[in-house]
Amino acid sequence: MNVPSPYPTLLSSFAISCGPSMRRRCNAQLSLFDLLTSISPTQLCATTEEDLPSLERLVNIALLANKYCIVSYEEWSLDRILSLTQRPSNFLRHAPPQICARVLEVAFLCNHQQLLDITTQRLVARMLWSDIDRRPVLEVAERRGITKLQGVAYYKELIELEGYSAQDGFYLAIPPDTPSVRRACLISAHHSLVNLWECIRLHPPTFLSDDCQAHTECLGTWTSLWSYAASSNQTLQHGPADVLGRLKSMMILLKKTMVETESMSLGCVLVALESITAMRDDIIAGLMDHFQEH
DSSP: OOOOTTHHHHHHHHHHHOOHHHHHHOOSTTOHHHHHHSOOHHHHTOOSGGGSOOHHHHHHHHHHHHHTTOHHHHHHHHHHHHHHHTSTTOGGGTSOHHHHHHHHHHHHHTTOHHHHHHHHHHHHHHHHHSOOOOHHHHHHHHHHTOHHHHHHHHHHHHHTTEEEETTTEEEEOOOTTSOHHHHHHHHHHHHHHHHHHHHHHHOOOOOOOTTOTTHHHHHHHHHHHHHHHHTSHHHHTSOTTOHHHHHHHHHHHHHHHHHHOSSSOHHHHHHHHHHHHHHHHHHHHTGGGGGOOO
């Protein structure tokens, strides 16, 4: 069999380390066929998406190359996956959760921090603001200890249990067959997040603006606008534990009212909006803390 470079070295590696019994254990997702036949020397230098193997095969290549310590193929496949995540309409926005979870897994196993960070970031947003099936991603996050995604998944589970009635207002509807330990965890997390909202409602994020000549007056206006946004119907339509839903509504309302007001300098308006984003990111990073067993 005539195999073009760089295949000879690759085939030699597998001839030594992968015997018949090992090959039988390679399933469809991790097949040697993907690694040995899906790429050619031309594809190693590919510059267009049409010339590349499919995402599924790129993940297979990265996993197998990592397993058998074939560094050049591992780096190549990971770089290609990373480039796909950076496209305007990248696959993490719409691909099935199973393939997203596999990309998360390969980024963790190969210790590719940039790919892990961008995958986590995009999946956090998708899990928070869409109806994606969170289970495949959560399975990887729990197995690999990716706490940010764990926290987001548990948070979404919790707020989906919040109900509302005209007579009783918001309530927490935990299924009766929920194990007692899990039930206690959900109740504790709900209580913790409700307390967090009370803190957010009463204490707007502070900020500095070196260029503002009337910063004290701007802070006074900011505090008033924050209280107004926190008590608006638009914000309170979300459950009391849905701190991110409430904060998102506040951000939309504050952007509108702060642009229209003449009581805050432009510099303070911009820094104030940045402080909301920083608060949101801190909340997301700490979600898992609310679900820790005490």
